[in-house]
Amino acid sequence: MQAVTLLGSTGSIGISTLDVLSQHPDKYKVYALTxxxxxxxxxxxxQQFQPTIAVMLDExxxxxxxxxxxxxxxxTEVLAGKQALKQVAESKHVDYVVAAIVGAAGxxxxxxxxxxGKHILLANKEALVMSGGLFMKEVETHGATLLPVDSExxxxxxxxxxxxxxxxxxxxxxxxxxxxxxxxxxxRDYDIADLEHVTPEQAVAHPNWSMGQKIxxxxxxxMNKGLEVIEAHWLFGLPANQIEVIxxxxxxxxxxxxxxxxxxxxxxxxxxxxxxxxxxxAWPDRIGSGVAPLDLVAVGRLxxxxxxxxNFPCLALAYQALEAGGTSTAILNAANEIAVEAFLKKHxxxxxxxxxxxxxxxxxxxxxxxxxxxxxxxxxxxxxxxxELVK
Ligand code: NAD
Ligand code: MG
Numbered sequence: 001m002q003a004v005t006l007l008g009s010t011g012s013i014g015i016s017t018l019d020v021l022s023q024h025p026d027k028y029k030v031y032a033l034t035x036x037x038x039x040x041x042x043x044x045x046x047q048q049f050q051p052t053i054a055v056m057l058d059e060x061x062x063x064x065x066x067x068x069x070x071x072x073x074x075x076t077e078v079l080a081g082k083q084a085l086k087q088v089a090e091s092k093h094v095d096y097v098v099a100a101i102v103g104a105a106g107x108x109x110x111x112x113x114x115x116x117g118k119h120i121l122l123a124n125k126e127a128l129v130m131s132g133g134l135f136m137k138e139v140e141t142h143g144a145t146l147l148p149v150d151s152e153x154x155x156x157x158x159x160x161x162x163x164x165x166x167x168x169x170x171x172x173x174x175x176x177x178x179x180x181x182x183x184x185x186x187x188r189d190y191d192i193a194d195l196e197h198v199t200p201e202q203a204v205a206h207p208n209w210s211m212g213q214k215i216x217x218x219x220x221x222x223m224n225k226g227l228e229v230i231e232a233h234w235l236f237g238l239p240a241n242q243i244e245v246i247x248x249x250x251x252x253x254x255x256x257x258x259x260x261x262x263x264x265x266x267x268x269x270x271x272x273x274x275x276x277x278x279x280x281x282a283w284p285d286r287i288g289s290g291v292a293p294l295d296l297v298a299v300g301r302l303x304x305x306x307x308x309x310x311n312f313p314c315l316a317l318a319y320q321a322l323e324a325g326g327t328s329t330a331i332l333n334a335a336n337e338i339a340v341e342a343f344l345k346k347h348x349x350x351x352x353x354x355x356x357x358x359x360x361x362x363x364x365x366x367x368x369x370x371x372x373x374x375x376x377x378x379x380x381x382x383x384x385x386x387x388e389l390v391k
Contacts, residue, residue, distance in 0.1 A: 002028050002119075005088045007109050008100035009033040010041040012212045013123045013149065016273045017098050018045060020281060020289055028096070028281070032088035036105075037061040043068045046076050052093070053077050055084045057105075085109040090116035096281070098149070099124040102214050103337050104379060107131065111372075114138040114146075121280040123149040125231045126337075130330040131375045132234030140168050146235070147280035152180045152228055153235055154276035155254035155267035160236075172238050179256040179264075180228055181248040182307055183208045185219040188249065192311050198350045200343060208251040208271045217340045218314075221353050225307070226318020227336075230329050233322060240322045245315065247305040252294070270294055313354040321361065327369040327378040328361065334379045335360035338386035348390050360385045 034055040056062040062080035089109040097113035106124035204216040218224035251271040278289035309316040321328040339353040
């Protein structure tokens with residue numbers, strides 16, 4: 001029995017993960033579930049999975065949850081706050097930590113899991129975008145095992161040479177390039193001029209995937225793919241010029257590895273996050289995920305096209321930040337989080353997102369990012385600069 005802490009259990013990845021866990025009650029037990037403030041959803045999850053601990057970031061939500069659990073006679077302990085998130089990620093009772101909190105808030109508990117040498121199933125790409133160098137060093141130093149859940153990175157992981165035991169030991173040998181596939185999001189067929197007036201409702205309506213709001217907007221701007229380029233750089237140790245993005249509208253090939261001998265390995269499957277989650281959970285074994293078998297005849301065709309940096313300026317900005325190095329990618333991430341939130345609240349237009357990120361990147365000077373304090377300080381400075389611009 002492996003004990004699992006699920007950080008961000010009420011979100012899209014969290015719910016898919018619980019679906020997989022519920023299919024394998026003989027293999028996994030839930031140690032802790034965590035959420036920001038969704039009391040009702042976390043309460044129902046506690047009833048079904050009976051975790052030892054439930055954490056809510058928000059104090060008053062935690063009080064409400066504790067009352068509800070007491071009323072139905074469940075003895076799950078309820079904790080609140082950031083320190084409690086860290087505590088359940090590093091607990092000696094836990095083997096696997098699923099990092100599925102959205103945004104920068106996921107960094108500290110995920111880092112705690114790395115320092116405690118856990119098996120980390122990483123969905124929270126922002127942690128690597130903010131501090132990839134530091135994070136990978138902690139994974140190595142403390143003997144943690146890092147398994148990518150993001151579908152593209154999980155696909156690449158599956159296409160790396162057989163025998164790659166730990167992601168951070170992979171040296172890139174024999175690989176010409178990594179090819180990340182991108183669906184292009186809901187606006188892939190729009191002209192840049194038409195993007196001026198798109199709404200949050202249109203932006204979160206992804207054609208192939210059902211996801212949380214923030215990552216859905218990131219997919220519409222293609223900042224999601226930009227963050228994934230940075231994530232791939234840290235996970236697989238390849239420079240930006242060996243990480244390519246191409247549009248693939250069907251989302252059947254989840255990414256590819258192009259080897260120097262001309263072989264290109266691709267991982268395929270229906271667009272359902274339960275596949276990469278299950279792959280990371282059971283690695284190096286294979287177990288069922290509940291995902292329907294791929295019907296290639298029904299898919300019919302696979303299309304590929306250039307990912308246009310002109311229509312998707314966020315993708316270009318992510319490459320620029322990666323090339324610039326240091327805390328540039330943390331600044332990019334922080335500005336993006338503020339701009340996306342402002343767009344979702346209808347305070348700014350869709351096309352302002354990229355402009356704000358570009359302005360923040362030129363306003364806030366990056367440091368080398370050698371310490372967590374530096375990363376957090378530059379993240380905060382970028383947030384302040386972005387808040388001024390969304391007013
Ligand atoms: P979501 O918005 O659906 O869920 C986010 C979860 O984090 C919720 O449980 C919420 O309660 C919790 N949370 C939010 N803010 C918090 C805070 N400040 N402190 C503590 N907890 C907080 O997001 P999602 O779509 O599930 O994405 C989660 C992560 O996985 C993101 O980093 C995203 O980029 C990544 N990811 C998601 C998908 C997907 O298909 N949804 C695919 C690949 C990667
Ligand atoms: Mg992805």
